[in-house]
Amino acid sequence: MTKGLDLVLLWHMHQPDYRVERHGGENEFAMPWTYLHAIKDYVDMAAHLERHEGMRAVVNFAPVLLEQIEDYAAQFRERRFRDPLLRCLAQARLDDLSLAERRMLLDTCFRSNHRTMLDPYPPYANLYRIHREITAADASAAVYLSGDYFSDLLTWYHLAWCGETERRRQPLLMRLMAKGCGFDAGDRRALLELIGELIAGLIGRYRALAEKGCIELSASPLAHPIAPLLLDPSCARQAQPDLPLPANPVYPGGRSRVLAHIDEALLSHERCFGHRPEGLWPAEGAVSDPFVRLLAGGRFAWVASSESVLANSLRHQGVDFDAERGRHLYRPWQLADCPGLTLFFRDERLSDLIGFDYAKWYGSDAVSHFVGELEAIVDAAPDGERPVVSVILDGENAWEYYPYNAYYFLDHLYEALATHPTISVTTFAERSTRTEGFGALETLVAGSWVQGTLSTWIGHADKNRAWELLCEAKRSYDLALSGGTLGSAAASAAARRLACCESSDWFWWLGSANEKAAIAAFDDLFRENLKGLYGWLGFPPPTVLDRPVSQLEERPIQEAARDGTMLRGQPASAAGGASHDSD
Secondary structure (H helix, E strand, C coil): CCCCEEEEEEEEECCCCCEEECCCCCEEECCCHHHHHHHHHHHHHHHHHHHCCCCCEEEEECHHHHHHHHHHHHHHHHCCCCCHHHHHHHCCCCCCCCHHHHHHHHHHCCCCCHHHHCCCCHHHHHHHHHHHHHHCCCHHHHHHCCHHHHHHHHHHHHHHCCCHHHHHHCHHHHHHHHHCCCCCHHHHHHHHHHHHHHHHHHHHHHHHHHHCCCEEEEECCCCCECHHHHHCHHHHHHCCCCCCCCCCCCCCCHHHHHHHHHHHHHHHHHHHHCCCCCEECCHHHCECHHHHHHHCCCCCCEEEEEHHHHHHHHHHCCCCCHHHHHHHHCCCEEECCCCCCEEEEECHHHHHHHHHHHHHCCHHHHHHHHHHHHHHHHHHCCCCCCCEEEEEEECCCHHHHCHHHHHHHHHHHHHHHHHCCCEEECCHHHHHCCCCCCEEECCCCCECCCCCCCCCCCCCHHHHHHHHHHHHHHHHHHHHHHHCCCCHHHHHHHHHHHHHHCEHHHHHHCCCCCCHHHHHHHHHHHHHHHHHHHHHHCCCCCHHHHCCCCCCCCCCCCCHHHCCCCCCCCCCCCCCCCCCCCC
């Protein structure tokens, strides 16, 4: 056998559901990160894959993200914007903005990594300087800023969030960036039209890439829940025996809820892409033995998690993972009594080089180093063995920290990988059809791609309190359904709201490890979703939901925009954005 390796790159696309129910039943977007990532990162990632036809990758879409992209596309078709930022961009006159709208724009339109998305554009940086000087002593001074100021601010914020590939090929974006200031209603209208076109075509671009064989499209459970914790919250103690747990740590009917998230994900994927996915990237790579066994039996051909989970599982059966890391990590696995389901585990070091380190390198140097690391894996492999290397990370959050949204890094990377003589880029679906080199696992120790544990979502006092509130809401849900008093529409809406309440994101942000503004924003969203669930059930929401879950006692608010610090994938100094990989 010729020495070489199989490389699978999986880009995971996810944003939590930012929609909250307002009076009248319409959903309003509380944060704009879904559409901003769509026009910057999802558009760019598609363009790179379209340009490098010899490249292959796996692209994973969380269904809750696909739903929101479709929702935004519908808003543009109907010209009824339920996102406050888009509503302002669409206004013909900005002199009439309310004080609340002015404050919202000033709070939102500087949320980004300033080093890469504001400082390179002097007219935009000047808007930030004006804002800081005018509002330094009195925040209410924003009322004196003109409509022209807000026109330039809205335009520049969206220009900064446009993908680098679009900036290089769209005459409109070139013209607006060259103009620099004095943007009028016609400029904003043209920019709004372009944003709508990019969003409307996005899902179709990925579907076309899959139909051409360039990518495999995989899925996550519907609303991105930590499925092992729904099945059994106490499984978090498998990796951390002393981890504090919520009171009465049992989630009512967890198995049926996990199956509902999976079934809805299959339907969503088929609706968007024309076929059901062959593989599943669980939310946050979180797996457990019972969860993976639920996925067997023909539902999926493969499931993936992370290196630390494999290490913990092998140590549990008496294997020294560290002694032969490459031999264990760079192969597919099967769980005992689960034939037909292949398990892959991400290389954490290589994945984190892309996610965290290479942003500081020249693009070509970073790619040379990455390819060199892969070549070293080939050289170290025993004769007759062909390593399978899995590199898995977010397809959205890291690029904000690269110059030019990682345009040069991804361009060099795809070119180098697609033409390399011994590195074969492939997909998990393709590799799972080949039976050679499989390892056998007796059991899986529950964990995720965050240090191989589940403590990011349970164990802290605030996270545990959130689980207790969710469990109580689920018991109310079960009571309402068993009573038979809900009509079909209310039952359907309640089920969808419950799924949203079960999302991983609310539990991630709670606790003391994040910025206060971000904790408060996601705390509010979590409680609003619980209130909405009680509303559909016909029960008054408990008064405890009027008070924050998190105590916010340990970490002060940080002005991260100044130094480019990112807290878990959110735009720097922003209370928004979705998950980053294993930070």
